[in-house]
Amino acid sequence: MMLNVTAAFSAVMNTVRDFGTEQVPFDTAVGRVLRETIYADRPFPPFNRVMMDGIAISYDSFAKGQLIFGVEDMQAAGMSRKQLGNTANCMEVMTGAVLPELTDTVIPYEHLHEDEHEGFRRFTIEKEVRQGQNIHLLGSDAPAGKALITAGTQIGAAEIAVLATVGHALVTVSKRPRVVVIATGDELVPVTTVPEAHQIRLSNLYSIGAALQGLGITAQYLHLADNAGAMETHLQELLRDTDVWICSGAVSAGKYDHLPQVLHQLGMRQIFHKVQQRPGKPFLFGVFEKGPAVFALPGNPVSGFMCYYRYVQPWLQAGMRQNAAPPLYALLGEDVLFDKPLEYYLPVKLQSLPSGQWEALPQTYHGSGDLAGLLLADAFMALPAEQEIFKKGSSFPVWRFR
């Protein structure tokens, strides 16, 4: 029986497996999924931090009417904390310095007039002053021990900054699965070859490989001829040391579509074959006991592309224990008619409306073979199988690929 998209997606997600963890230097961890909690090792910021170049005073002196302050000393960033000797004076301070003892207010140079009096430098305050101004208070961002980043976060530039500042030089992240992308078909020739009239260049390997690179996964590539015996031999060799096979092609009804039968012979447990969707209907999914999971995607370029983003990527992210992204919705930009009992994944261009919502503009494309049509789109909009007329302005989920 053909599954609907929801059932097929749950069946895929039910097989999610943990790929394990490893430790890597923090500055190589961009794009990886964090597998530990990162705590503040000290308060953020770790001292009362001067926020402007200027002077630090004791506010009491200003409150009593004093406007002119003689310079007693200088506190620059990197100096250990000094103390103001006499609260009728000021301390010159630089951004990033520790606030000197007995001062509580910082006034920037722009609000001061500087002159010299009897050989001493002094500053006259020319603007209103608020007690405590321009000080980034000790612990005001986070107390020591606070959980700053939780497991499941994908590490980006902001996380790298926090890892650096708490001194977390080695970070525990998810291992990346060992993925093989497998193309099938005698019509396919290498990219560097000039194809004969009946041939085309291999492109699905590279579109899927590129999408995987977005998850930090470098895949192995393989091209198999339409020959059941050779296919079985090659795939047998891959069984032991791989976690995921993403196959492209040879899963529909053709006389050369040997892949399903070869996978069964190798011992794969089929979980489903065919989903009520367009494109991507012939999608086959299965698992080997203690071996790889197999996503056998239809060969048509748009079909495989859509199935990758709808099923394979969420499965890989869940296996790497990455927090799931919240679903994204958009408003359909024009009326659409689709009267097949299939969930329709319509290539759309997303644009943001002045209301703050996303609008999805359907792009003209000529079916699942039209890989150049994808250049104009940046997501698929999922139009439910049980409906036929989809009105402009109605909201549906979208699956972004850029």
Ligand SMILES: Nc1nc2c(c(=O)[nH]1)N[C@H]1C(S)=C(S)[C@@H](COP(=O)(O)OP(=O)(O)OC[C@H]3O[C@@H](n4cnc5c(N)ncnc54)[C@H](O)[C@@H]3O)O[C@H]1N2
């Ligand atoms: N009698 C039926 N025929 C077809 C059915 C069906 O249900 N009954 N389903 C159609 C649908 S829908 C799709 S999608 C395709 C899927 O077919 P396969 O998965 O068997 O894929 P192939 O036949 O091998 O290839 C389809 C198409 O894609 C091109 N291709 C394949 N691999 C690559 C690659 N790596 N790079 C670029 N292009 C590739 C291939 O040359 C074909 O043109 O079946 C329909 N037929």
Ligand code: MOO
């Ligand atoms: O369902 Mo197929 O993926 O359109 O060509």
